[in-house]
Amino acid sequence: MQAGIRDTIAQQIGHTLARTDFDWLGRKYEGKVRDNYSAGDRRFIIVTDRLSAFDRVIAPIPFKGQVLNEMAAFWFERTGSIVKNHMLAMPDPNAMVVRECQPLPIEVVVRAYLTGVTSTSIWTQYQQGARVFCGHKLADGMVKNQPLPEPIVTPSTKAEKGGHDESVSAEEIVRRGLLSPELMEQVSEVSLALFRFGSELLAKHNLILVDTKYEFGLCNGELVLIDEIHTPDSSRFWIRDTYEERFARGEEPEKIDKEYLREWLASQGFRGDGEIPEIPTEVIVETAYRYLSAAERIMGRELDLQVGDVASRLEANLRRFLSEGR
Ligand SMILES: Nc1ncnc2c1ncn2[C@@H]1O[C@H](COP(=O)(O)OP(=O)(O)OP(=O)(O)O)[C@@H](O)[C@H]1O
Ligand SMILES: [Mg+2]
Structure with missing residues (x-):
């Protein structure tokens, strides 16, 4: 730097x-x-x-x-x-x-870890007893921030402005007629391949790609990756070399970027409602x-x-x- x-x-x-x-x-x-x-x-x-x-x-x-x-x-x-x-x-x-x-009507979230704090996150759901998440079976006895056996695709529907996105299984996406079975399959495979590529590159830089979101569109009938990819706004990154030790001690991983400001805001009592606190230089x-x-x-x-x-x-x-x- x-x-x-x-x-x-x-x-x-x-x-x-x-x-x-x-x-x-x-x-x-x-x-x-x-x-x-x-x-x-x-x-x-x-x-x-x-x-x-x-x-x-x-x-x-x-x-x-x-x-x-x-x-x-x-x-x-x-x-x-x-x-x-x-x-x-x-x-x-x-x-x-x-x-x-032409954007596809879903967001494709890929997750490699059992984590998250919002009501729809995989860890919150697991903690509340869910053992199936978006069609993926989850073993008993897992703990927060533990790696999943392998990265999973957890699609979510794109709600209209103001509505809430809904996490569902790939089967459900097809059942609702949002995507054909073939397109859903292709989108899942591509997303996992992108995720693998991202994880490997980031590992060389001491980072973990925890989870991320992809959006796709169709252009002249072809599948095209749109929106953004592997940015701190669409992804979570953790520091790799301290992860194991902290996980073993039951501590939160070292997170990068937005988490710092999020925690500062929370320390001021702000969690999204009311006036935003004045942020010091x-x-x-x-x-x-x-x-x-x-x-x-x-x-x-x-x-x-x-x-x-x-x-x-x-x-x-x-x-x-x-x-x-x-
Ligand atoms: N190449 C593209 N063609 C068509 N639509 C696209 C393309 N790239 C991105 N989009 C769409 O444009 C919209 C961009 O919106 P943007 O991400 O800025 O705001 P948002 O999704 O409404 O809200 P948020 O700020 O929470 O992400 C998304 O719906 C995205 O799917
Ligand atoms: Mg967006």
């Missing part, structure tokens, strides 16, 4: 990308973290610096958008032989141009530092961090991209 990185992060605090309003780019759809602009057969995904936790947008974190976007690109570039993906170009560190696809800097160090560790290179207004740089880069007729 570069010397003075924390100073660079602190200098960027006033310049983060919290929102965009590029109506000239296409039809806008705003997620919690990303702004999507659809323009015919392609889409511009702007990864903002917004951080979401407990299902709320908490605060902009310096360089977070760039980190997530570059990480997704890193994985897209390396997994093309497993499955096609939507990436076309990266006109700016915070933007990706992608092929517009040093907590913002530490959060950004953790995102950056994780990304650099995974990608094996330093990121080119430019202190300055992201919005104006982004707009200039996007306008140039369009004017070049690309």
